[in-house]
Amino acid sequence: xxxxxxxxxxxxxxxxxxxxxxxxxxxxxxxxxxxxxxxxxxxxxxxxxxxxxxxxxxxxxxxxxxxxxxxxxxxxxxxxxxxxxxxxxxxxxxxxxxxxxxxxxxxxxxxxxxxxxxxxxxxxxxxxxxxxxxxxxxxxxxxxxxxxxxxxxxxxxxxxxxxxxxxxxxxxxxxxxxxxxxxxxxxxxxxxxxxxxxxxxxxxxxxxxxxxxxxxxxxxxxxxxxxxxxxxxxxxxxxxxxxxxxxxxxxxxxxxxxxxxxxxxxxxxxxxxxxxxxxxxxxxxxxxxxxxxxxxxxxxxxxxxxxxxxxxxxxxxxxxxxxxxxxxxxxxxxxxxxxxxxxxxxxxxxxxxxxxxxxxxxxxxxxxxxxxxxxxxxxxxxxxxxxxxxxxxxxxxxxxxxxxxxxxxxxxxxxxxxxxxxxxxxxxxxxxxxxx
Amino acid sequence: xxxxxxxxxxxxxxxxxxxxxxxxxxxxxxxxxxxxxxxxxxxxxxxxxxxxxxxxxxxxxxxxxxxxxxxxxxxxxxxxxxxxxxxxxxxxxxxxxxxxxxxxxxxxxxxxxxxxxxxxxx
Numbered sequence: 001x002x003x004x005x006x007x008x009x010x011x012x013x014x015x016x017x018x019x020x021x022x023x024x025x026x027x028x029x030x031x032x033x034x035x036x037x038x039x040x041x042x043x044x045x046x047x048x049x050x051x052x053x054x055x056x057x058x059x060x061x062x063x064x065x066x067x068x069x070x071x072x073x074x075x076x077x078x079x080x081x082x083x084x085x086x087x088x089x090x091x092x093x094x095x096x097x098x099x100x101x102x103x104x105x106x107x108x109x110x111x112x113x114x115x116x117x118x119x120x121x122x123x124x125x126x127x128x129x130x131x132x133x134x135x136x137x138x139x140x141x142x143x144x145x146x147x148x149x150x151x152x153x154x155x156x157x158x159x160x161x162x163x164x165x166x167x168x169x170x171x172x173x174x175x176x177x178x179x180x181x182x183x184x185x186x187x188x189x190x191x192x193x194x195x196x197x198x199x200x201x202x203x204x205x206x207x208x209x210x211x212x213x214x215x216x217x218x219x220x221x222x223x224x225x226x227x228x229x230x231x232x233x234x235x236x237x238x239x240x241x242x243x244x245x246x247x248x249x250x251x252x253x254x255x256x257x258x259x260x261x262x263x264x265x266x267x268x269x270x271x272x273x274x275x276x277x278x279x280x281x282x283x284x285x286x287x288x289x290x291x292x293x294x295x296x297x298x299x300x301x302x303x304x305x306x307x308x309x310x311x312x313x314x315x316x317x318x319x320x321x322x323x324x325x326x327x328x329x330x331x332x333x334x335x336x337x338x339x340x341x342x343x344x345x346x347x348x349x350x351x352x353x354x355x356x357x358x359x360x361x362x363x364x365x366x367x368x369x370x371x372x373x374x375x376x377x378x379x380x381x382x383x384x385x386x387x388x389x390x391x392x393x394x395x396x397x398x399x400x401x402x403x404x405x406x407x408x409x410x411x412x413x414x415x416x417x418x419x420x421x422x423x424x425x426x427x428x429x430x431x432x433x434x435x436x
Numbered sequence: 437x438x439x440x441x442x443x444x445x446x447x448x449x450x451x452x453x454x455x456x457x458x459x460x461x462x463x464x465x466x467x468x469x470x471x472x473x474x475x476x477x478x479x480x481x482x483x484x485x486x487x488x489x490x491x492x493x494x495x496x497x498x499x500x501x502x503x504x505x506x507x508x509x510x511x512x513x514x515x516x517x518x519x520x521x522x523x524x525x526x527x528x529x530x531x532x533x534x535x536x537x538x539x540x541x542x543x544x545x546x547x548x549x550x551x552x553x554x555x556x557x558x
Contacts, residue, residue, distance in 0.1 A: 187523040
């Protein structure tokens with residue numbers, strides 16, 4: 001879908017655009033449309049105004065208007081044009097209240113040609129915007145919030161809901177981040193040369209966090225009106241198609257697709273189902289195939305990295321016909337490789353599960369205890385510890401560890417699983433498997 | 437855009453650096469100013485050690501003069517320069533090459549300068 005504001009400008013002064021066919025639109029349809037359109041419009045407006053803050057505010061306001069109007073009247077035939085007109089109208093409104101209104105007005109008067117020009121197939125103007133939002137000079141929380149807002153077109157309320165923050169905190173986070181981009185001169189562009197890899201990794205991390213946050217909310221009690229996992233997958237695809245020569249981008253997309261394929265069997269009755277216990281027949285074969293082909297695409301580029309290795313680990317699990325037929329030696333070997341790229345405590349924690357399967361729970365427990373200090377307060381450290389202790393025939397200590405885990409997580413799906421373990425329910429699959 | 441870059445060090449860690457190594461880094465700092473002359477609007481100043489600092493602070497009965505730096509932080513400002521570069525990425529790239537970053541406890545803070553005073557006019 002293309003945001004073509006040049007095609008049919010409804011009026012010189014774009015008031016509320018005309019309604020569409022009159023049928024109400026579902027939230028998922030609205031999300032998909034807004035996702036496709038909002039970022040391009042923010043990018044185009046940012047370019048013509050030279051001001052991300054102003055552009056983003058104007059588009060965000062247009063998105064709010066669109067949600068109100070489209071929910072009632074349906075999506076108009078040219079949603080991109082609708083949003084562009086509304087956003088430009090809003091930007092004009094804001095600029096009227098500013099000084100030097102005339103100078104900026106001149107810039108806004110000629111954007112049509114530029115927006116079209118910027119939409120050639122080889123240039124995706126959403127990419128510079130994404131790299132700008134994920135700049136290392138912004139905090140990770142701000143990177144995520146700003147990406148959701150400026151690139152994915154979420155409203156502040158939706159972002160607050162998805163990131164389990166208050167609306168006020170979220171709004172402030174976004175305002176500060178945009179202000180810093182403007183005042184500190186953070187460039188809205190895709191870095192070239194040696195800087196690229198490190199900057200891309202931040203972008204991929206943000207997308208991965210976006211996916212995980214979706215997991216948390218979906219596994220919980222709240223019914224979200226927006227599935228962040230879909231936004232994350234969409235964004236990962238935007239990156240791979242714009243930067244097809246970056247193997248790590250394909251690696252992340254592959255990893256997310258593997259996770260997505262298992263989504264349906266991951267929660268039953270609001271309770272988290274661990275990998276070992278999932279009904280493998282319910283895994284989505286089409287998504288698994290897509291995940292495999294992304295991983296293959298990545299490996300052909302012959303530059304391994306942490307996202308590709310995580311995807312390769314996910315592939316091992318996906319390929320096992322049953323949990324007890326998992327090729328744990330390969331999983332462990334891949335984790336050892338992964339440690340070369342990513343020595344973070346969570347990777348080391350996940351590795352202990354593979355270590356337990358290959359070398360026994362005793363060896364894994366020693367390794368786990370070595371992480372006690374860095375992961376103190378992380379509920380999954382206790383959950384893995386409980387699993388290992390149970391394997392070692394130490395049920396009392398295992399229960400104590402599960403209780404600590406329970407005290408450390410607010411996620412309802414995880415709490416239900418831990419409660420079941422504490423009341424003597426046993427895993428039919430025999431163990432928790434890798435932490436998801 | 438103009439940025440002030442502030443070179444900070446941690447005195448207790450500086451003391452542990454062998455004199456020879458400090459000398460070698462110092463030599464590269466001279467070079468650094470030469471190599472980046474097209475991006476440096478004002479080479480700024482290198483400051484005498486923090487032990488020479490005097491602070492004048494707000495007091496209820498008027499300004500109070502005291503020995504020492506303004507902040508209790510372990511890091512102290514050792515000098516500053518003014519960059520004139522297109523954007524933050526360029527400023528970061530320049531800052532990353534600051535030779536003293538090879539030494540532990542050294543950091544460079546980048547702050548954009550206010551150059552547009554129109555917000556104060558009325």
